[in-house]
Amino acid sequence: MASTAVAAVLLVSGCSFGAADGVGRGDGGSGDGAPVGQRPKETVPYWVNPDGNAVRQLTDYRDAGDDAKAELIERIAGQPTADWIPTRDTEAETRRITGRAAEADRDALLVLYNIPHRDCGQFSKGGAADASTYRGWIDQVARGIGDRRATVILEPDAVVHLVDRCTPPEYHEERYALLRGAVERLKEQPNTTVYLDAGNAGWSQPDALHEPLRRAGIERADGFSLNVSNFYPTSVSVEFGKRLSRKVGGKPFVVDTSRNGNGAYTEGDPKENWCNPPGRALGEAPTVKTDDPLVAAYLWIKRPGESDGECKGGPRAGAWWPEYALSLARGAR
Secondary structure (H helix, E strand, O other), X not given: OOOHHHOOOOOOOOOOOOOOOOOOOOOOOOOOOOOOOOOOXXXXXXXXXXXXXXXXXXXXXXXXXXXXXXHHHHHHHOOXXXXXXXXXXXXXXXXXXXXXXXXXXXXXXXXXXXXXXXXXXXXXXXXXXXXXXXXXXXXXXXXXXXXXXXXXXXXXXXXXXXXOOOOOXXXXXXXXXXXXXXXXXXXXXXXXXXXXXXXXXXXXXXXXXXHHHHHOOOOOOOEEEEOOOOOOOHHHHHHHHHHHHHHOOOOOEEEEOOOEXXXXXXXOOOOOOOOOOXXXXXXXXXXXXXXXXXXXXXXXXXXXXXXXXXXXXXXOOOOEOHHHXXXXXXXXX
C-alpha cells in the first residue's frame, strides 16, 4: 500500500499487499504430485503451498518445455510464502490452510489485512465495513486456526498509518481498540504466534512508533513485523528493528525479505518508488536461523510475483504477474 502522506520524506514509504479479498491467493488442493516439497523443518518450519500461483506457473513452464523460466520461477515456488486470509469464507479458508500445513507437519504463515479504512483509500483500499464486522472476522480467523500452529502478521501498516495521519484522526481510537482486541483474541489460540506490524525502516525514529505500538497491543503480541511488501535491505531493517525493540520491552521481530535483494529503488518518483519498482530481486530465503536472538525469522510475507497495483504496467494489487516474478528471480544472488 502507498503511504502518500509521508512519501515526500520517505524514500520507500508504503507497500501494496496481497489481496485480502482473495485476489492473487493460491488456492489449495490435494497437492499430490506437486512439483515442490517442504523445506527442512529446523531451518524454515513454514508450509510451502504446493498449489500457489508460483507453483502453477512453474508447472506451466515445465509443460511448455521452457526450462530456463521454470528454473527461475522455482526459486519462488520452492519457498514458503504467506497466505493472505480472505474476507469471504474466512473460517473455512483459514481452517483449510492451517489444516494442510498441519498435515505437512509445518506451521501456517498468515497475514490479516482487513482493518476498516485500509490503505487510506489507495491501491489496496477496502477492509471491513465497520468495527463489529472486523471483530467478527478476527473471531472467524481464530476459530479457523484452532489449536494448529500458525504465525500471524497482523495488519500491515495499520499502526504506521495512524502515526503518519494518513488514516483520519476520527478513526484512531477505534483502530487502536481493534488491534488490541485482535491480538488478544488470536492469543487465545494455544499455538498462535502474533507479530503486530510496525511498518518499515523508512521510519528513522522509533520514538514515533513505540507508544502507538503499545496502544495497539504489542505487550500481548509475540513481537512485530517489518518491511512487509517493501524493499529496504535486511541489514537496515534489522538495525531499525533493534532500536525499536529496545523501546517496546525487547520484543523480537521478523523481516520481510521477499523482494529486498537489491534494496530500495531510488530513480523514480519518490511517491511511487514502492510500487512495482524495476530492477528488484528476491532477498534472503525464509529461515528462522538468523544468528540473532532478536530477529525471529526472515520471511516472505509479500508473495513475490504478485503486483503492488496498477502502476508501471502492473495488474491490480495482489494479482499474479509472471514477468515481474521472473525479474525478481533473475536478480537474486
